[in-house]
Structures are given as structure tokens and as C-alpha cells.
Amino acid sequence: MKNWWFLRGVRKGILTEKTPKDIAEWSTEIEGKGVVNCPTKAIENGKWIAERCIFCRRCYPNYKPNLNYEISIIKGTQKLFKKSFFIYPIDAGSCGGCNMEIKLISSPQYDMTRFGIFFTNTPRHADAIIVMGTLTEKMKEVIKEAYNAMPEPKLVVLLGTCAISGGILGEAIPLEASVLIPGCPPNPYTILDALIKVKGGKK
Amino acid sequence: MKHYKWSDKGEGRKIGKIGNYCLYDKVITEESCEETNLSPDAKYYGAFKFVYGPSAGGLLESIKFDITTDGERILNINSIPYKIRKIKVTGLSWEDALLKIERINAPFSASHIIAFLLAIEDAMNIEQDYQTQLKRIALLELERIRNHLFVIARLTEAASLSVPTFHLLYLIEETNRLIGKLCGHRYFFGVNYINKVNCNFEKLFKILDIVKEFRLIFEGLLESRIFIDRLQQNGILRDRDSIGPAARAAGLEYDARLELNILPYKEIGFKIVKAEDADAFGRFLVRGYEIIESSKILIELTDIIKDNTNTEEYKAINDEGEGLARVESPSGDLAYYVKIKEGRVTSAQLLSPSYVNLKSFMKSVKGTIFTDFQFNWESFGIWISEIGVNLE
Ligand code: SF4
Ligand code: SF4
Numbered sequence: 001m002k003n004w005w006f007l008r009g010v011r012k013g014i015l016t017e018k019t020p021k022d023i024a025e026w027s028t029e030i031e032g033k034g035v036v037n038c039p040t041k042a043i044e045n046g047k048w049i050a051e052r053c054i055f056c057r058r059c060y061p062n063y064k065p066n067l068n069y070e071i072s073i074i075k076g077t078q079k080l081f082k083k084s085f086f087i088y089p090i091d092a093g094s095c096g097g098c099n100m101e102i103k104l105i106s107s108p109q110y111d112m113t114r115f116g117i118f119f120t121n122t123p124r125h126a127d128a129i130i131v132m133g134t135l136t137e138k139m140k141e142v143i144k145e146a147y148n149a150m151p152e153p154k155l156v157v158l159l160g161t162c163a164i165s166g167g168i169l170g171e172a173i174p175l176e177a178s179v180l181i182p183g184c185p186p187n188p189y190t191i192l193d194a195l196i197k198v199k200g201g202k203k
Numbered sequence: 204m205k206h207y208k209w210s211d212k213g214e215g216r217k218i219g220k221i222g223n224y225c226l227y228d229k230v231i232t233e234e235s236c237e238e239t240n241l242s243p244d245a246k247y248y249g250a251f252k253f254v255y256g257p258s259a260g261g262l263l264e265s266i267k268f269d270i271t272t273d274g275e276r277i278l279n280i281n282s283i284p285y286k287i288r289k290i291k292v293t294g295l296s297w298e299d300a301l302l303k304i305e306r307i308n309a310p311f312s313a314s315h316i317i318a319f320l321l322a323i324e325d326a327m328n329i330e331q332d333y334q335t336q337l338k339r340i341a342l343l344e345l346e347r348i349r350n351h352l353f354v355i356a357r358l359t360e361a362a363s364l365s366v367p368t369f370h371l372l373y374l375i376e377e378t379n380r381l382i383g384k385l386c387g388h389r390y391f392f393g394v395n396y397i398n399k400v401n402c403n404f405e406k407l408f409k410i411l412d413i414v415k416e417f418r419l420i421f422e423g424l425l426e427s428r429i430f431i432d433r434l435q436q437n438g439i440l441r442d443r444d445s446i447g448p449a450a451r452a453a454g455l456e457y458d459a460r461l462e463l464n465i466l467p468y469k470e471i472g473f474k475i476v477k478a479e480d481a482d483a484f485g486r487f488l489v490r491g492y493e494i495i496e497s498s499k500i501l502i503e504l505t506d507i508i509k510d511n512t513n514t515e516e517y518k519a520i521n522d523e524g525e526g527l528a529r530v531e532s533p534s535g536d537l538a539y540y541v542k543i544k545e546g547r548v549t550s551a552q553l554l555s556p557s558y559v560n561l562k563s564f565m566k567s568v569k570g571t572i573f574t575d576f577q578f579n580w581e582s583f584g585i586w587i588s589e590i591g592v593n594l595e
């Protein structure tokens with residue numbers, strides 16, 4: 001009986017969450033006052049710039065995270081992907097953190113498929129590529145090829161501070177993006193929220 | 204260099220190449236560490252080349268495999284990591300270097316940061332506070348549990364066993380949330396300093412619930428022929444130069460936790476988990492039982508970690524010197540050798556477990572068939588992030 005995975009799955013019940021739970025502080029919006037020595041200049045004239053923040057806590061306690069995870073920057077949406085949205089993650093030069101968090105949006109807690117979001121194994125079937133990590137020499141060509149292989153209309157998602165601004169480790173990804181998902185790494189809630197918004201869907 | 208000595212030639216267990224040097228269990232040498240026993244590409248009748256990667260859905264990171272095959276068998280294989288990051292730490296203070304070190308490989312970031320800090324403390328001759336040492340063990344064991352759950356989830360996913368895969372992903376997410384609750388960050392960024400760990404371990408006991416659930420999945424997998432058949436006799440590797448779960452799966456009692464007195468593992472006490480068959484199944488077994496062992500260590504720690512003991516500011520005896528430290532990361536030995544001057548890093552060398560494991564994987568994969576590939580690959584728990592780093 002132990003092998004009866006189906007029954008085991010049913011017995012576990014529904015684990016998907018309607019409201020966010022247990023978000024790690026240091027992946028959410030940062031607020032505060034005062035002069036701080038921010039290594040990426042993510043605080044300028046008292047304003048927090050999400051795209052540059054590596055969540056290192058050097059600004060603490062003058063600045064503190066406020067648990068708002070909806071920090072993505074939407075630059076354009078594509079309603080055509082409302083019902084089904086196929087994404088192809090591509091790693092330009094990451095530390096593995098962004099890779100883990102994008103994988104985790106498929107866990108039962110987030111269950112990306114209920115919003116019509118699916119992973120695909122090839123850019124040829126992708127509606128969006130999700131690029132993470134800093135731009136490394138050899139991957140330049142690979143990213144270009146993956147982008148060109150996608151059918152129109154197509155979207156670009158930049159995931160994590162490395163891809164958006166280069167963070168402290170290198171160069172940003174030089175692609176025009178429809179959405180920027182800040183974080184180092186971004187929280188799965190932030191990623192899911194951003195993807196739902198960019199495909200013109202509702203939570 | 205409290206834990207290591209310079210030597211003319213290697214003695215004891217060989218760990219691997221660290222920068223321009225070769226590291227053994229207690230000594231470091233200047234001899235060349237490279238081994239070139241990967242056989243050259245032979246000519247096979249009817250063989251052709253097949254490329255897998257560098258960017259493919261089945262691979263989590265960017266790496267390219269050039270495979271020579273005559274249809275189904277892998278006759279020869281070459282691997283080329285595709286994402287090479289130059290990370291400059293020389294000239295930086297240890298605090299600034301830390302920001303970069305913790306971003307070499309987030310899934311193993313506790314191992315990287317702790318090995319680096321232990322090396323810096325060695326160079327500066329800083330005595331660690333006992334509570335800091337215990338807290339560091341807690342981070343390393345939490346990281347081991349998360350990683351092993353992830354490797355097993357990748358294995359069940361490759362076998363298209365959806366229920367255990369999603370159940371394991373659920374547990375990985377729960378572990379990440381627990382880490383986030385204890386340390387404020389799901390990958391331990393910004394919590395480690397010299398002689399200090401900035402986490403609150405009050406809720407550490409919650410790991411027990413996660414591991415209890417894992418045990419049921421693990422028992423189920425041990426009875427699943429569909430799953431076991433994919434792993435047994437796949438990627439057999441008996442190699443004295445292997446490390447971590449790959450070595451322990453071949454019955455070798457290699458574990459940095461008990462070889463060095465750098466962290467007080469011996470006082471807490473734990474069993475080294477071993478298997479005999481040296482295949483992907485052995486590596487899976489070792490990881491599964493290690494999750495249970497790590498949870499026992501963590502439960503012991505809940506009694507002895509006292510969060511109210513404020514770690515004192517560190518007192519450095521030197522601001523110039525060299526230090527070397529090695530820890531047992533989830534995939535085996537990980538070491539840093541650093542030199543500092545006036546409190547700044549003047550050189551840093553890294554031995555990453557994935558570099559050693561990639562070589563092991565390449566040895567084990569020849570003669571296997573395509574359908575074996577994914578299972579064998581995942582069983583080594585390799586991260587390209589830490590292989591593709593040029594530390595400058
Ligand atoms: S967390 Fe670090 S990077 Fe982000 S604003 Fe604060 S100091 Fe700057
Ligand atoms: S943004 Fe942070 S977590 Fe993501 S790849 Fe870069 S360093 Fe890693």
C-alpha cells in the first residue's frame with residue numbers, strides 16, 4: 001500500500017495557499033530614513049531602488065523590510081497569455097538562488113499551474129524567457145539564440161538583481177524586459193505575482 | 204594555519220585542487236593536483252556526436268555535454284560549463300568579500316560563507332565562541348537537509364513520479380520558510396560574520412515535522428521498483444578521489460565533519476552514513492539517511508544553542524596571515540585558503556565540491572545509456588555556479 005502514491009497524494013489534501021504565509025523579510029520592500037552605506041547604491045536620496053538591492057542588510061536598522069512582496073516592476077502585459085503562459089528559464093550566470101526560487105513556484109504551496117503558468121523545455125514553445133544571473137561571455141550567444149527561437153508575441157522576464165542591474169557581481173542582461181522581478185533571490189510569492197500580472201491574469 | 208600544515212608531498216586522503224595547490228585531509232602541497240585519467244576520445248564504428256545543453260529544460264543550469272554515442276550507449280563524454288563568472292575579492296575587506304562569497308552558490312551558501320570565515324579567523328588567529336560554532340553547525344545541517352530533499356526531488360521528477368516530487372517540493376519550500384523565519388533570508392545571505400551568526404534558533408525544532416514527513420516519502424520510494432530500477436547499477440563509481448555522498452555511497456568513510464576539529468561535531472555526535480553499491484541508488488540512500496541524521500543533530504542543538512548569549516566582539520590577534528578551512532557541504536568537501544594583510548583579502552582560493560563531483564560524474568557516466576543520464580547526473584548534486592567561478 002505504501003507505494004500507492006495517488007492515495008498518498010489525496011490523503012495529504014490541498015496544500016495550495018490563498019494568502020501568503022511566512023515570507024522571509026529580506027526579500028521584501030525596504031523603507032526607512034537616513035544616510036546609509038549601501039554597496040549597490042540602492043538607496044538614493046532616501047528612496048529605495050528595488051532593481052539594485054541585494055538584500056544585504058547594511059542599511060539596517062535605518063531601513064527595514066516591510067513584508068510587501070509585490071515589488072515587481074511591470075513594463076508591459078500580454079493578455080493573449082491569460083489562459084496559458086509557457087515559460088522557459090535560462091541561466092546566464094546565476095548563483096543558483098534564482099534557479100531554486102523559480103523552481104519552487106511549482107511547489108504545492110504556490111501551484112503555478114492553477115494560474116495557467118507552465119514550464120517548457122524549449123524556447124520554441126515558450127511565450128516568455130526568464131533570464132537570471134549576470135551576463136557571462138559564453139551565454140551571450142545562447143540567450144540571443146533562445147530569444148530568436150521563441151515565436152511571436154514573446155516576452156522577456158528578468159529575474160533577480162543580477163539580471164536586472166548586475167548587482168555586485170557583474171553585468172545586467174541587455175534585453176528589453178516586460179517585467180523586472182527584484183530580489184536576491186526574489187521570493188516565490190514575488191515571482192508568481194509578477195508572472196500573473198504580466199500575462200494579464202487575475203489572482 | 205592552525206588546522207593544516209604545508210608539506211612537500213601529499214599525505215592522507217586527497218581532497219582536490221585548491222587554486223594552485225593540492226589539498227589533502229591535513230596538509231596542503233604545491234604539487235600539481237590534476238589527474239588526467241579520463242581516456243581520450245577513441246574511434247568507434249558508427250559512432251556520432253550528440254550535444255546536450257548548454258541551455259535545456261532538463262538542466263537547471265548552463266552546461267554543455269558533447270556525447271559520443273553509437274545509438275544508445277554513452278561511449279565518451281566531455282563537459283563544458285557555460286556560465287563563467289569572474290568574482291573579484293582581492294583588495295576587499297572580509298565584510299565586502301563576504302557579500303560576493305555568499306553569492307557564489309546560494310544553495311550551498313552556508314557552506315561557502317562558513318568555510319571562508321573559518322579561513323579568515325584562522326588567518327587572524329581568532330578563537331571562536333562555542334555558541335557561534337554550534338550555530339554554524341545548525342546552518343550547515345539545515346542546508347544539507349534542504350539540498351538532499353532537492354536532489355531526491357530531482358530524481359523522482361526524472362522518474363516522472365509526480366506525487367513524491369510535489370510532496371518533496373512542498374517540504375523544500377517548508378524548509379526554506381523555516382530558514383527564512385530563523386534567519387530572515389531563505390539562503391542565509393547577510394547573517395554570517397566573524398564569530399557571529401545572526402539567526403534566532405528558537406523555532407529550530409520545527410525541522411522535525413519536515414523530516415518526519417520526509418521519512419514516509421523515503422520509505423515509499425524504497426519500495427518503488429520503478430524508481431529503484433532507474434538508480435541501481437547506474438553510474439557506478441569507486442574512486443578514492445571522490446568526496447561527499449558519492450564517496451560514502453562507495454563505502455568510503457570520508458566526511459570533513461569528523462576529520463577536523465574545526466567545528467565541534469564530535470561532541471554532538473553523529474553517524475557517518477554509508478552504502479556499498481557505489482551507484483546512483485547508493486548516493487540516493489546516503490542522502491536520504493543523512494537527512495534523518497542531520498535532523499538528529501539539529502534536535503540536539505535546540506537544547507544547547509542559547510540565543511540570549513550575545514557573542515562578544517571578535518578580537519583579532521593578527522591582521523596579516525594565511526588561513527585554510529574545510530567544511531562538509533551537502534555534496535562534499537568545500538575549502539577556502541585565504542591570505543590577508545591589514546585586514547584585507549590579498550588572495551583567496553576555493554575548492555568547490557561540484558568541481559570534484561563533475562570529474563567523478565564524468566568517470567561514472569561512460570558505458571551507461573541515455574535513459575540513465577539524468578538520474579546519474581542528479582545523484583551527484585552538482586552546481587555549475589560554483590564550478591564556473593574564477594575567484595580573483
Ligand atoms: S539591503 Fe543592502 S543593497 Fe539593499 S538597500 Fe539595504 S544596504 Fe542597499
Ligand atoms: S540575484 Fe542574487 S540569488 Fe539571483 S543569481 Fe544573482 S546573486 Fe544569485
